[in-house]
Amino acid sequence: MTNQPKNLQVGKNVVIHADVWIGDNVKIGDNTVIYSGTEIGNDIEIGANCVLGIIPGSNQRMRKASTNIDPLRIGEGTKIGHLVSIYSGTTLESYNFIGDHASIRENVKVGKETVIGRAALVELNTTIGDRCKIQTLVYVTGDTTIEDDVFIGPCVSMSNDKYMGAKNYSMKGPHIRTEAKIGNNASILPNVTIREKAIVGAGAVVTKDIEKGVTVTGVPAKPLKEGDGD
């Protein structure tokens, strides 16, 4: 540690690597590993068996990892569950809740008071706003924008590569605007915009943009007509 925090509670077998900065009133669970450079704010609780501040790696078949990457910054009042992994280059602003078994890649920004559910996975270069609820087992692909007050139900899946690895292509995840709601197990295709207060039904496959306030259902997803609610 590079500083002398007040009221630090560190569990057993915790490994804190060099150059970690820790605020006041922080609690770290047993067997958690924190890599170099990580910055942890005040009033933060971290569970057991987590791995935080991971430096990205890659192999021949994957996008190259960045080399000069910022630290992981965990802002004040955040709670992180157990068995969680979070990469360096990511910022969790404040008062977020990260569920058990969740994983967040590098260069992700999460706003304030957002919930990232248990076993949810967030890929690189994604931005998530304030007061969102990203439920359990959601897959948020890379290069995605999620604005404020968005609800994403359990097991929703997103993709960002419309050629499925077949072409050199600038990858682009969906853009989900303020107060949109996505039902459980829906699939969202690359580069789709889901506008303000739109609603996606459970299990729908969203292949095109959805306009403000419109509800869509089905495979592929189509706007709900009057009288569909039989």
Added chain:
Amino acid sequence: MTNQPKNLQVGKNVVIHADVWIGDNVKIGDNTVIYSGTEIGNDIEIGANCVLGIIPGSNQRMRKASTNIDPLRIGEGTKIGHLVSIYSGTTLESYNFIGDHASIRENVKVGKETVIGRAALVELNTTIGDRCKIQTLVYVTGDTTIEDDVFIGPCVSMSNDKYMGAKNYSMKGPHIRTEAKIGNNASILPNVTIREKAIVGAGAVVTKDIEKGVTVTGVPAKPLKEGDGD
């Protein structure tokens, strides 16, 4: 530990907090953490890097966690995999199998000889019967009832909030009755009842109750007609 178990095998770097009760013939894998109050019966095997007996937390955007919560009780003959998390207030009756990377929240009851698959996630206040098979990556939402001898295929998703966070609403997961079978990646909506021996096809979206012995498929799920099986 509060007692003196026979034939206890404890791995390396295991952290057993105060007031844990452990039966005879118990094996605990390396780097596992067991929180205070947990009760572990006879003839139990627990894998490595687990976190057991977690006290629930919450943030502003989530339902308040209970304060006076029962311990985690793991009944005799149960096997728990690796990298598993289980909360306090939950009871696993006997001879259950909990797969690797699975996670079970607080106030859950699991009967006898049930399998909770790998990376399956079970939310709070849910009851699961005897001899069920909950497969890999299933998401069992909160406030759900699953009776005996139910089969839930891989990646099935359930939800319990029909207003997706928009209203104050008493949340209610599905009720899945005896010997029902759910195909892989199906989505089950809130408050739906799937009756005895009903069958849900893979990828179906179940929006309404299903009667005894009926097979449904599609989005939304509808009863299979004669001659559909071309």
Added chain:
Amino acid sequence: MTNQPKNLQVGKNVVIHADVWIGDNVKIGDNTVIYSGTEIGNDIEIGANCVLGIIPGSNQRMRKASTNIDPLRIGEGTKIGHLVSIYSGTTLESYNFIGDHASIRENVKVGKETVIGRAALVELNTTIGDRCKIQTLVYVTGDTTIEDDVFIGPCVSMSNDKYMGAKNYSMKGPHIRTEAKIGNNASILPNVTIREKAIVGAGAVVTKDIEKGVTVTGVPAKPLKEGDGD
């Protein structure tokens, strides 16, 4: 360890059981557990909090685990993420990348330069070829064959038991041939063959074989007709 590797970097609280063989230039993250018999080649990087070389267990409701099982063999140039579990009897040939939170069961063979994404789960007795991309949260069922250069999008689900536990049945997962591509959140039913260069749309439910180069979409999946791409 049974040998004296060059340039071995072992993190803190790592548990290496008896009879583990480790090559040169290997890095093992903090709190990782490696069980007896595991063979680790040259130039390998393993993350923190992993559990490797697990001996299979079972309960009354599951297929019996094999007794005489081969070791876990990790071939040269492989990178393994954090919080990963891999069983004994499995071989990762060379230059593979295994994402964080992934889990691979026993008797699995993975070729060269393949990516197994984060939180992907691979069941027992499955073969995966060279240069495949198995994305995040994919569920590869047991007894599955995936040939070379296959792309499987995020959250794809497979099953291998068409009677859902109701009959004694020789289980058989899908056979996915060279250069096939599966869109995100698709469901693949037991014993289906997806032939060379076939494409499965996002969210499709594949109930029958797909011929070479054909694109299918929908629930159940049907070949795309001319003019469908509106």
